[in-house]
Amino acid sequence: MHKEMNYLDRNEFNFEPSPEVVAAIKDFDLRKLCFYTRIYDEGKKSIFSVYLSELYGIDERQVVLGYGAEDLLKKTVHFFLTEGGSKTMLIPKYSWWYYKAIADEVSGTTLQYPVNEDGNTFRYDFEGLKQMIDEIQPKILLVASPNNPTGNWLSVEEMEQLVEMIPQSTILLVDEAYASFVSNDASYIKTLIEKHPNIVVCRTLSKFYGLPGLRMGFGFIGKGEEMERFAKYANMYLGYDRLSEEVAIAALKSDDHYRKIADVMQQGRDMYTNEVGPLEGFKVYESRANFILIKYPIELKEALQAEFANESYKVKFMNEPGIDTHMRITLGRAEQNRKVCDVILKIANAR
Numbered sequence: 001m002h003k004e005m006n007y008l009d010r011n012e013f014n015f016e017p018s019p020e021v022v023a024a025i026k027d028f029d030l031r032k033l034c035f036y037t038r039i040y041d042e043g044k045k046s047i048f049s050v051y052l053s054e055l056y057g058i059d060e061r062q063v064v065l066g067y068g069a070e071d072l073l074k075k076t077v078h079f080f081l082t083e084g085g086s087k088t089m090l091i092p093k094y095s096w097w098y099y100k101a102i103a104d105e106v107s108g109t110t111l112q113y114p115v116n117e118d119g120n121t122f123r124y125d126f127e128g129l130k131q132m133i134d135e136i137q138p139k140i141l142l143v144a145s146p147n148n149p150t151g152n153w154l155s156v157e158e159m160e161q162l163v164e165m166i167p168q169s170t171i172l173l174v175d176e177a178y179a180s181f182v183s184n185d186a187s188y189i190k191t192l193i194e195k196h197p198n199i200v201v202c203r204t205l206s207k208f209y210g211l212p213g214l215r216m217g218f219g220f221i222g223k224g225e226e227m228e229r230f231a232k233y234a235n236m237y238l239g240y241d242r243l244s245e246e247v248a249i250a251a252l253k254s255d256d257h258y259r260k261i262a263d264v265m266q267q268g269r270d271m272y273t274n275e276v277g278p279l280e281g282f283k284v285y286e287s288r289a290n291f292i293l294i295k296y297p298i299e300l301k302e303a304l305q306a307e308f309a310n311e312s313y314k315v316k317f318m319n320e321p322g323i324d325t326h327m328r329i330t331l332g333r334a335e336q337n338r339k340v341c342d343v344i345l346k347i348a349n350a351r
Contacts, residue, residue, distance in 0.1 A: 003312035006336055010316075011148070011291050013210030014332035015261050018254035021211070024247045032246075037239030046239035051249050052218055058190050062221050064234045069177050069204035069217035074102045075234045076200050080139050080171050081108040083226070089140040089173075090132060092124065094150050094323055096175075099142055111136065115150060121286045122150040124158075130165050141166055144175040146182065149318060149328040151287030153179075156188040163196045174201045178289035180208035181262060184255065189220050197224035207290055209251040209258055216240075216248040265290060268337035272329075275341055279348045291330050293318075296344075298325045303347045311343060 006014075037046040044050050044060055053060035066072035077099075081087045087108045091099045093115040100110045113132050114125035124143065133141065143162060146153040154162070163172050179186070180203075189201050202219040206212035221227045239245075251258075272292055277284040281297035296304065301317065304327075308315060313336075316328040329340055 006313045006332070006339075008330040008332055008336060008340060009314045009328070011207065011289075011330050012212055013207075013290075014330070014336060015210060015264075017210060018251065018257035020250040020254040020257070021247055024250035025243070028243055028246060032242050035242075037242050037245055038237065045235050046245055047242075048216070048218070048240065048245040048248055051252070055252060056186060056190060056220065058193065058220055061231065062193060062223065062227075064200075064219045064221055064231060065236070065240055066202075066217040066219070066234065068206060068212075068215045069175065069202045069219070070098065071215075072200075072202045072217050072219045072234065073098070073173070073175060074105075076171070076173055076202070076230070077102045077108065077140065077142075078106050079230050079233050081106050083139070085169070086137055086139040088136055088138040089142055090129070090136070090138045091142045092144060092147055092150075094122065094147070094320060095142075095144055096148050111138070115147070115152075120283065122147070122152040124152075124154070126158075126161065126165070129162075133166055133170065137167065138170055140171045140173050142173045142175065144177075146178040146287065146289040148178070148289065149291070149293055149316075149323070149326075151285055151289050151291065151293050153182050153288045159188065159192065163192065163199055166198070168198050170198060172196070172199045174199065176201055177204045178207050179203065180258075181265075181290060182288045184259070193220050193222045197222035197227060200230075205248050205251055208262070210261070211247070211251055214244050214247055216244050264334055265331040267334065268292070268331045271337060271341055276344050276348075279345070282344075282348065291328050293323075293326055293328050294344075295323075295326045297351075300347055300351070303350075304344070307343050307347055308340075311339060313340060313343065315340065 049060055049063045049065055052063050089103050089110050090113050091110050093112040103110045114128040115122050116125050193199055199222045204217045205214055269292055273284045276282050283295040285293045318324055318326045
């Protein structure tokens with residue numbers, strides 16, 4: 001009998017949307033599609049930007065929207081690397097391949113800064129990074145918190161330290177796609193963007209809120225002439241997709257539903273740490289995202305791949321130098337996490 005494939009290699013969502021999200025779709029008034037979402041009388045971008053402004057306590061003019069965080073990242077890189085001056089962006093050594101790709105699209109240069117393994121986690125090398133910034137004077141410093149695939153994240157104090165170490169001519173671009181897994185307190189964003197004009201923070205509905213198919217991203221920017229030009233470039237004048245905006249608002253209003261799912265993911269993290277971590281040659285890294293990174297004995301790779309395929313499961317076997325003996329596993333439902341763990345235990349104990 002054919003088994004349905006379990007995709008735990010894409011950091012997608014293996015749970016149900018919240019009842020509020022379901023209701024927003026079922027009860028949507030189709031007549032709303034006859035009108036733009038821009039609020040002309042108030043000069044506001046859309047109903048979603050207004051909601052985000054109220055939720056985060058941030059001036060609506062400092063809210064940017066996009067077709068997922070992917071779109072915002074792309075627009076940010078394209079805009080600032082073509083403004084004149086430096087066309088260099090610094091990115092983490094281990095990070096999403098897309099960062100380099102979007103810089104390449106505008107003939108930008110990407111250089112990797114150090115990310116070092118430290119016990120059961122990874123850390124940005126602030127000393128090495130500061131030296132690179134002073135020498136290179138990049139236009140963009142990109143940080144991901146949490147970072148994909150390493151799972152490490154930055155504290156509020158570290159974020160402040162980063163923005164203090166760069167010149168105002170450098171843009172700090174913060175990819176916070178997974179940040180809601182770290183904390184439900186995002187008040188630091190308002191403090192950062194009000195204090196520093198050269199910062200762009202990107203978030204998404206794709207990860208914590210489990211709506212990658214919705215393609216809704218949002219972000220917040222500092223104040224200043226350069227950021228005002230960027231906002232005009234990045235935002236759509238007539239607003240966005242009305243249905244998507246209402247679904248996005250419903251998702252953000254149902255935080256409790258997704259916190260319970262995050263608890264299931266945490267149970268999965270604990271299971272991997274307690275059961276896979278002690279295995280000879282294995283190492284489970286701390287993560288605050290919807291995935292976990294595990295180092296394994298490379299001689300077991302083919303056996304692991306074969307057994308995962310036999311069970312109709314896919315996890316991501318990394319091939320990047322330095323972490324090419326690691327696999328990144330999306331945290332799914334309890335039974336999915338259990339199956340993946342059992343596959344690893346089976347192959348490890350059969351050595």
